[in-house]
Amino acid sequence: MSLQLGVVADDLTGACDVAAGVHALGVDAEVRLGVPDSGAAPEARVVIVALKSRTAPAAEAVRDSVASARVLRSWGARRLYLKYCSTFDSTDEGNIGPVADALLDLAGEDAAAVGTPATPAAARTMHRGHLFVGDRLLSESSLAHHPLTPMRDADLIRVLARQTPRPVAGIPLEILHAGPAAVAGRIAELRAQGVRHVLLDAVEDGDLDAAAAAAAGAPDLILTGAAGFAAALARSLGGAAAPSVEPPPDGARLILSGSGSERTRAQVSAYRGPSHPIDVSALVAEPTAVVAEVMRFVGRAAGTPLVTATAEPEEVARLQARWGRDRTAALVEDALARVAVAAVEECGVRRVLVAGGETSGAVAAALGATVLRVRRIAAPGVAWTTATDPSGRVLDLCFKSGNFGGTDFFDRAWD
Ligand SMILES: Nc1ncnc2c1ncn2[C@@H]1O[C@H](COP(=O)(O)OP(=O)(O)OP(=O)(O)O)[C@@H](O)[C@H]1O
Numbered sequence: 001m002s003l004q005l006g007v008v009a010d011d012l013t014g015a016c017d018v019a020a021g022v023h024a025l026g027v028d029a030e031v032r033l034g035v036p037d038s039g040a041a042p043e044a045r046v047v048i049v050a051l052k053s054r055t056a057p058a059a060e061a062v063r064d065s066v067a068s069a070r071v072l073r074s075w076g077a078r079r080l081y082l083k084y085c086s087t088f089d090s091t092d093e094g095n096i097g098p099v100a101d102a103l104l105d106l107a108g109e110d111a112a113a114v115g116t117p118a119t120p121a122a123a124r125t126m127h128r129g130h131l132f133v134g135d136r137l138l139s140e141s142s143l144a145h146h147p148l149t150p151m152r153d154a155d156l157i158r159v160l161a162r163q164t165p166r167p168v169a170g171i172p173l174e175i176l177h178a179g180p181a182a183v184a185g186r187i188a189e190l191r192a193q194g195v196r197h198v199l200l201d202a203v204e205d206g207d208l209d210a211a212a213a214a215a216a217g218a219p220d221l222i223l224t225g226a227a228g229f230a231a232a233l234a235r236s237l238g239g240a241a242a243p244s245v246e247p248p249p250d251g252a253r254l255i256l257s258g259s260g261s262e263r264t265r266a267q268v269s270a271y272r273g274p275s276h277p278i279d280v281s282a283l284v285a286e287p288t289a290v291v292a293e294v295m296r297f298v299g300r301a302a303g304t305p306l307v308t309a310t311a312e313p314e315e316v317a318r319l320q321a322r323w324g325r326d327r328t329a330a331l332v333e334d335a336l337a338r339v340a341v342a343a344v345e346e347c348g349v350r351r352v353l354v355a356g357g358e359t360s361g362a363v364a365a366a367l368g369a370t371v372l373r374v375r376r377i378a379a380p381g382v383a384w385t386t387a388t389d390p391s392g393r394v395l396d397l398c399f400k401s402g403n404f405g406g407t408d409f410f411d412r413a414w415d
């Protein structure tokens with residue numbers, strides 16, 4: 001089976017979100033970590049390249065995304081998809097606009113980028129170009145206070161227009177409701193007017209299906225969006241078989257949380273097993289001693305140990321003000337990554353659940369995972385995945401976006 005959809009995702013948990021949605025439809029998907037080496041094409045119909053490009057400097061994000069897109073094309077990908085966050089996480093500098101522009105350059109002079117972050121299953125909907133998170137405008141949700149990409153404007157036409165010199169326009173819901181032909185017609189009109197970025201309204205999966213059907217007739221479009229539109233495209237591939245559910249490998253379990261999101265804070269508080277906080281200030285002075293102390297806890301814990309740096313926003317802000325935002329983040333990510341490696345090597349851990357996108361990227365890289373295949377859906381947008389580390393150990397890895405999973409996720413994810 002040939003590669004139908006080649007996805008470039010701007011973070012690892014976002015890549016796993018797409019893989020989970022595609023797998024749930026019975027379409028085989030594979031996640032590649034980092035810019036892949038070209039070479040033999042994977043067998044999966046959907047391949048998702050997981051980058052760490054959401055908050056990287058725009059030039060770096062463009063370089064890695066274009067390199068990944070070239071490899072996906074060399075593997076015969078029929079469509080290219082740029083996966084960004086369902087809450088459009090970005091700044092005026094990028095990286096959604098610059099990366100989409102670079103993919104348009106690759107696709108040809110008249111190409112256009114068409115898509116939507118709307119993902120109704122995750123309560124992200126678009127109306128009149130405005131993004132809603134649940135019942136709130138994006139700008140009135142907790143994303144307005146995101147430490148790296150605060151989203152203070154819910155008008156995504158305006159947000160994207162600040163990131164690209166190319167004209168941006170939206171397609172309203174009534175055209176989506178009029179069906180694929182109406183959507184395709186409107187896209188063609190906008191392109192004829194010189195528009196190069198089109199954002200679609202969508203409030204339910206049927207709207208995304210109409211968009212996917214419209215896109216089918218225009219193979220030169222670059223498709224963009226979050227997991228919702230990617231799933232609609234996968235649905236349109238058809239021929240889905242029931243997803244297989246493999247048993248997990250034997251071995252001990254570990255939970256690592258470096259996420260600061262509201263949902264993860266609730267999950268950490270609700271967890272009923274043994275847990276150990278990371279002392280971030282101690283980490284600044286003596287990271288090796290902190291990791292050694294954590295490993296004594298992991299080695300002795302009865303049940304599934306949780307190692308957590310998750311803290312209230314005021315505490316994170318205090319630590320960032322004292323030690324620097326990037327330095328604190330790097331220290332925490334490095335410590336959790338070292339704990340993951342030591343737990344696998346010394347404690348027989350084979351199942352690792354990680355909370356937080358940046359944290360997940362750091363842990364996956366340290367474990368030497370390069371390819372992930374979905375084993376089982378753990379929650380909407382979250383999957384258990386199988387990877388083989390460089391020593392040949394089979395690992396069961398779950399990378400959870402900060403905002404995903406129920407409050408009791410850390411207790412229930414293992415079933
Ligand atoms: N106590 C802390 N103090 C300062 N920084 C922290 C602390 N705990 C975690 N961090 C850092 O905050 C960042 C959290 O980002 P991460 O992407 O992992 O989670 P998130 O933002 O909640 O989730 P997502 O991107 O999945 O929505 C990481 O870089 C992590 O190292």
Ligand SMILES: O=C(O)[C@@H](O)C(=O)CO
Pocket residue numbers: 011013014015017018084085086087226227357381401402
């Ligand atoms: O789209 C989302 O909300 C997630 O897949 C995500 O990008 C997590 O960082």
